[in-house]
Amino acid sequence: MPLVVVGISVLVLLFLMTKLKLNGLIALLLVAVGVALVQGIPAAEIGDTLGEGVGSQIGDTLLVVGLGAMLGRVMGDxxxxxxxxxxxxxxFGPRHVQxxxxxxxxxxxxxxxxxxAFVIIVPVAFTIVRVTRKNLLWVGLPMSIALSTMHSFLPPHPGPTAVAATFHASVGHTLLYGLFFAVPIGAAIALVWPRLPFVRRMDPSIPQGLVTERVFEEDELPGMGWSLFVALVPIVLIAGAAVADMAVDDDKNPVLHAVEFIGSAPVALLLTLCLAIWAFGPRIGRSLDEVSASCVSAAKSMAMILLVIGAGGAYKQVLVDGGISDYIKDFTEGWDISPIILAWLIAAILRIALGSATVAVVTAAGVVAPLVAGSGAHPELMVLAVSCGSIAFSHVNDPGFWMFKEYFNLxxxxxxKARTTYTTVLAILGLGGVLAxxxxxDALSI
Incomplete structure (x- = not known):
């Protein structure tokens, strides 16, 4: 049974990394090869499958994480x-940094x-930890939870937006309905989770090389105007592109194409990094050699993090190519329950089995799409149900799990304990929000 294979592979991975203390990259690749063989992927094709998984994952994250790390280190140094x-x-005061x-x-x-967003904000979180001497998770976990909520629940993020197209739902209405419960639920979990006893017992250190060890005197600091301006540039560019894409229907509009180009995450971060190199280099009397050294230091620190994230992509890919998503799709067909709950359940099962939230939402949408027209369910709520289910139970087959683990040095x-629990509770409360x-x-007859 494919789900048993997934469960055993997770246990083997945990054994390799916790008992044998095997490096995450090696453990993930070994387990990925084992799953590929058990699931019947031809031996001659396993190398290509691993390469495809690593390539797709690194292709999505290499430039973003690498440029973001360099930008954060330049601003930190x-x-x-x-x-x-x-x-x-x-x-906000030291007591309210969360x-x-x-x-x-x-x-x-x-x-x-x-x-x-993570790689842009995390240098500030690291610096707050050093300034206030707070626990790293006390500051960083609320940030991660809030970002997870926004990314997984709401358009214009890729998963919810793709599902909105499948269900012919209004992206604007989906965003509006989702904000009503995503914001309070996300904020509540973000503030509660760091206070839980099992989280408070964790006391990780900031990974070396991702933030400067120096504490500056007041007269050595650059101005707040330039500091905030550089930090906001990628946010404005990327957010502007997302808003323009929703507001402009003409795909041939040259202005829209230009905005989308400079608003793509890699280009926006590259432009911001160039600006930061000048603004926090020659403009304030630092040589380009010093600034380049900051970039090199950040790149070296990111090498193993990127390799582990890529290996997580390889593990995910063998699960997909091994037919596990097709098995779950066939297994759940014919379930006679509320279409909203069914959509959430299928997305949650796929997320647990495959790790990829995007694969989970797209596959789940395909399974339940025929039910939308005949059930009378609001298509926007179906989008939100699938999106909420796709965040559940993030664990070792989720590349985002490894990014969280490595950045917070856990x-x-x-x-x-920290991430799998909060993503699962977010998913369950999110379903409750959709039903509410x-x-x-229905009461308003909308």
């Missing part, structure tokens, strides 16, 4: 990140991919 972190601490991180993450995360078991909105819309 110049004192710009400390300037922004200090202003946030001054505005609220500052949640607000920042939600505003940025509405239009930006989780990975993009063991595999601690990452499961359905009752309101």
């Amino acid at each position: 110049s004192g710009a990140a400390q300037r922004i972190a200090g202003r946030l601490v001054d505005a 609220i500052a991180m949640v607000i920042t993450a939600m505003l940025i995360g509405v239009t930006m991919f989780y990975e993009v 063991s595999v078991l601690d990452a499961i 909105v359905e009752q309101v819309l």
Whole structure:
């Protein structure tokens, strides 16, 4: 049974990494090869499958994570990140830095991919940890939870947007309905989770090389104007492209094409990095050699993180090519339950089995799409149900899990305790939010 294969592979992976202390890259690749053989992928094709999985995952994240890490290190080594972190601490107070991180993450995360927003904000979180001497998860976990909520629940993120097209749902209405429950649920979990006893017992250190060790004096810091301006440039560019794409229907509009070009995450981050190199280099008297050294240091620190993320993509790919998604699709056909709950369940099962939220939402949408017209369910709520289900139970077959683990310098078991639990609770509460909105819309006869 394919689901048994998935369960055993996860247990083997945990054994290799926790008991044998095997490197994450090697463990993931070994398990991926084992799953491929068990699922009947021809031996001659396994190498191509692994390469496809690594390539697709790294292709999506290499430039974003690499450029984002360089940008964060340049801002950190110049004192710009400390300037922004200090202003946030001054505005909210040391006791309320979590609220500052949640607000920042939600505003940025509405239009930006989780990975993009994460690498932009995390240097500020690291700096706040050093300034306030708070636990890393006390500051960083609320940020991650808020970003996960925005990315997984709402358009214009790729999963919900793709499902909206499948269900012929209004992207605008989906976003509007989703905001009603995504914001309070995401904020509540973000503030509660770091306070749970099993999370508070974790005390990870900041990964070496991703943030400067230097603490600047006040007169050494760059101005707040330049620091904030550079930090906001990629947000404005990427968010502007997302808004323009929703607002303009003409695909041949040359202005839209130009906006989409500079608003694509890699280009926006590259432009911002060039701006940061000048603004926090020659403009303030630092040589280009010093700034280049910051970029090199960040790249070296990211090497193993990217390799582990890529290996997570390889593991995910053998699960997909091994036919597990098709098995789940056939297994769930004919279930006689509410289409909203069915959509959530199928997406959650696919997410647990395959790890990829995008594969989960697209496959689940294909299974339940025929039910939408005849059931009378609101298509926008079907989109939100699938999207909420796709965030459930993030674990070792999810490349995003490894990014979370590596950036927060956690063991595999601690990452499961922190991330797997919060994503599952978000998914369950999200389903409750969808059902509540359905009752309101039915009562209002909308």
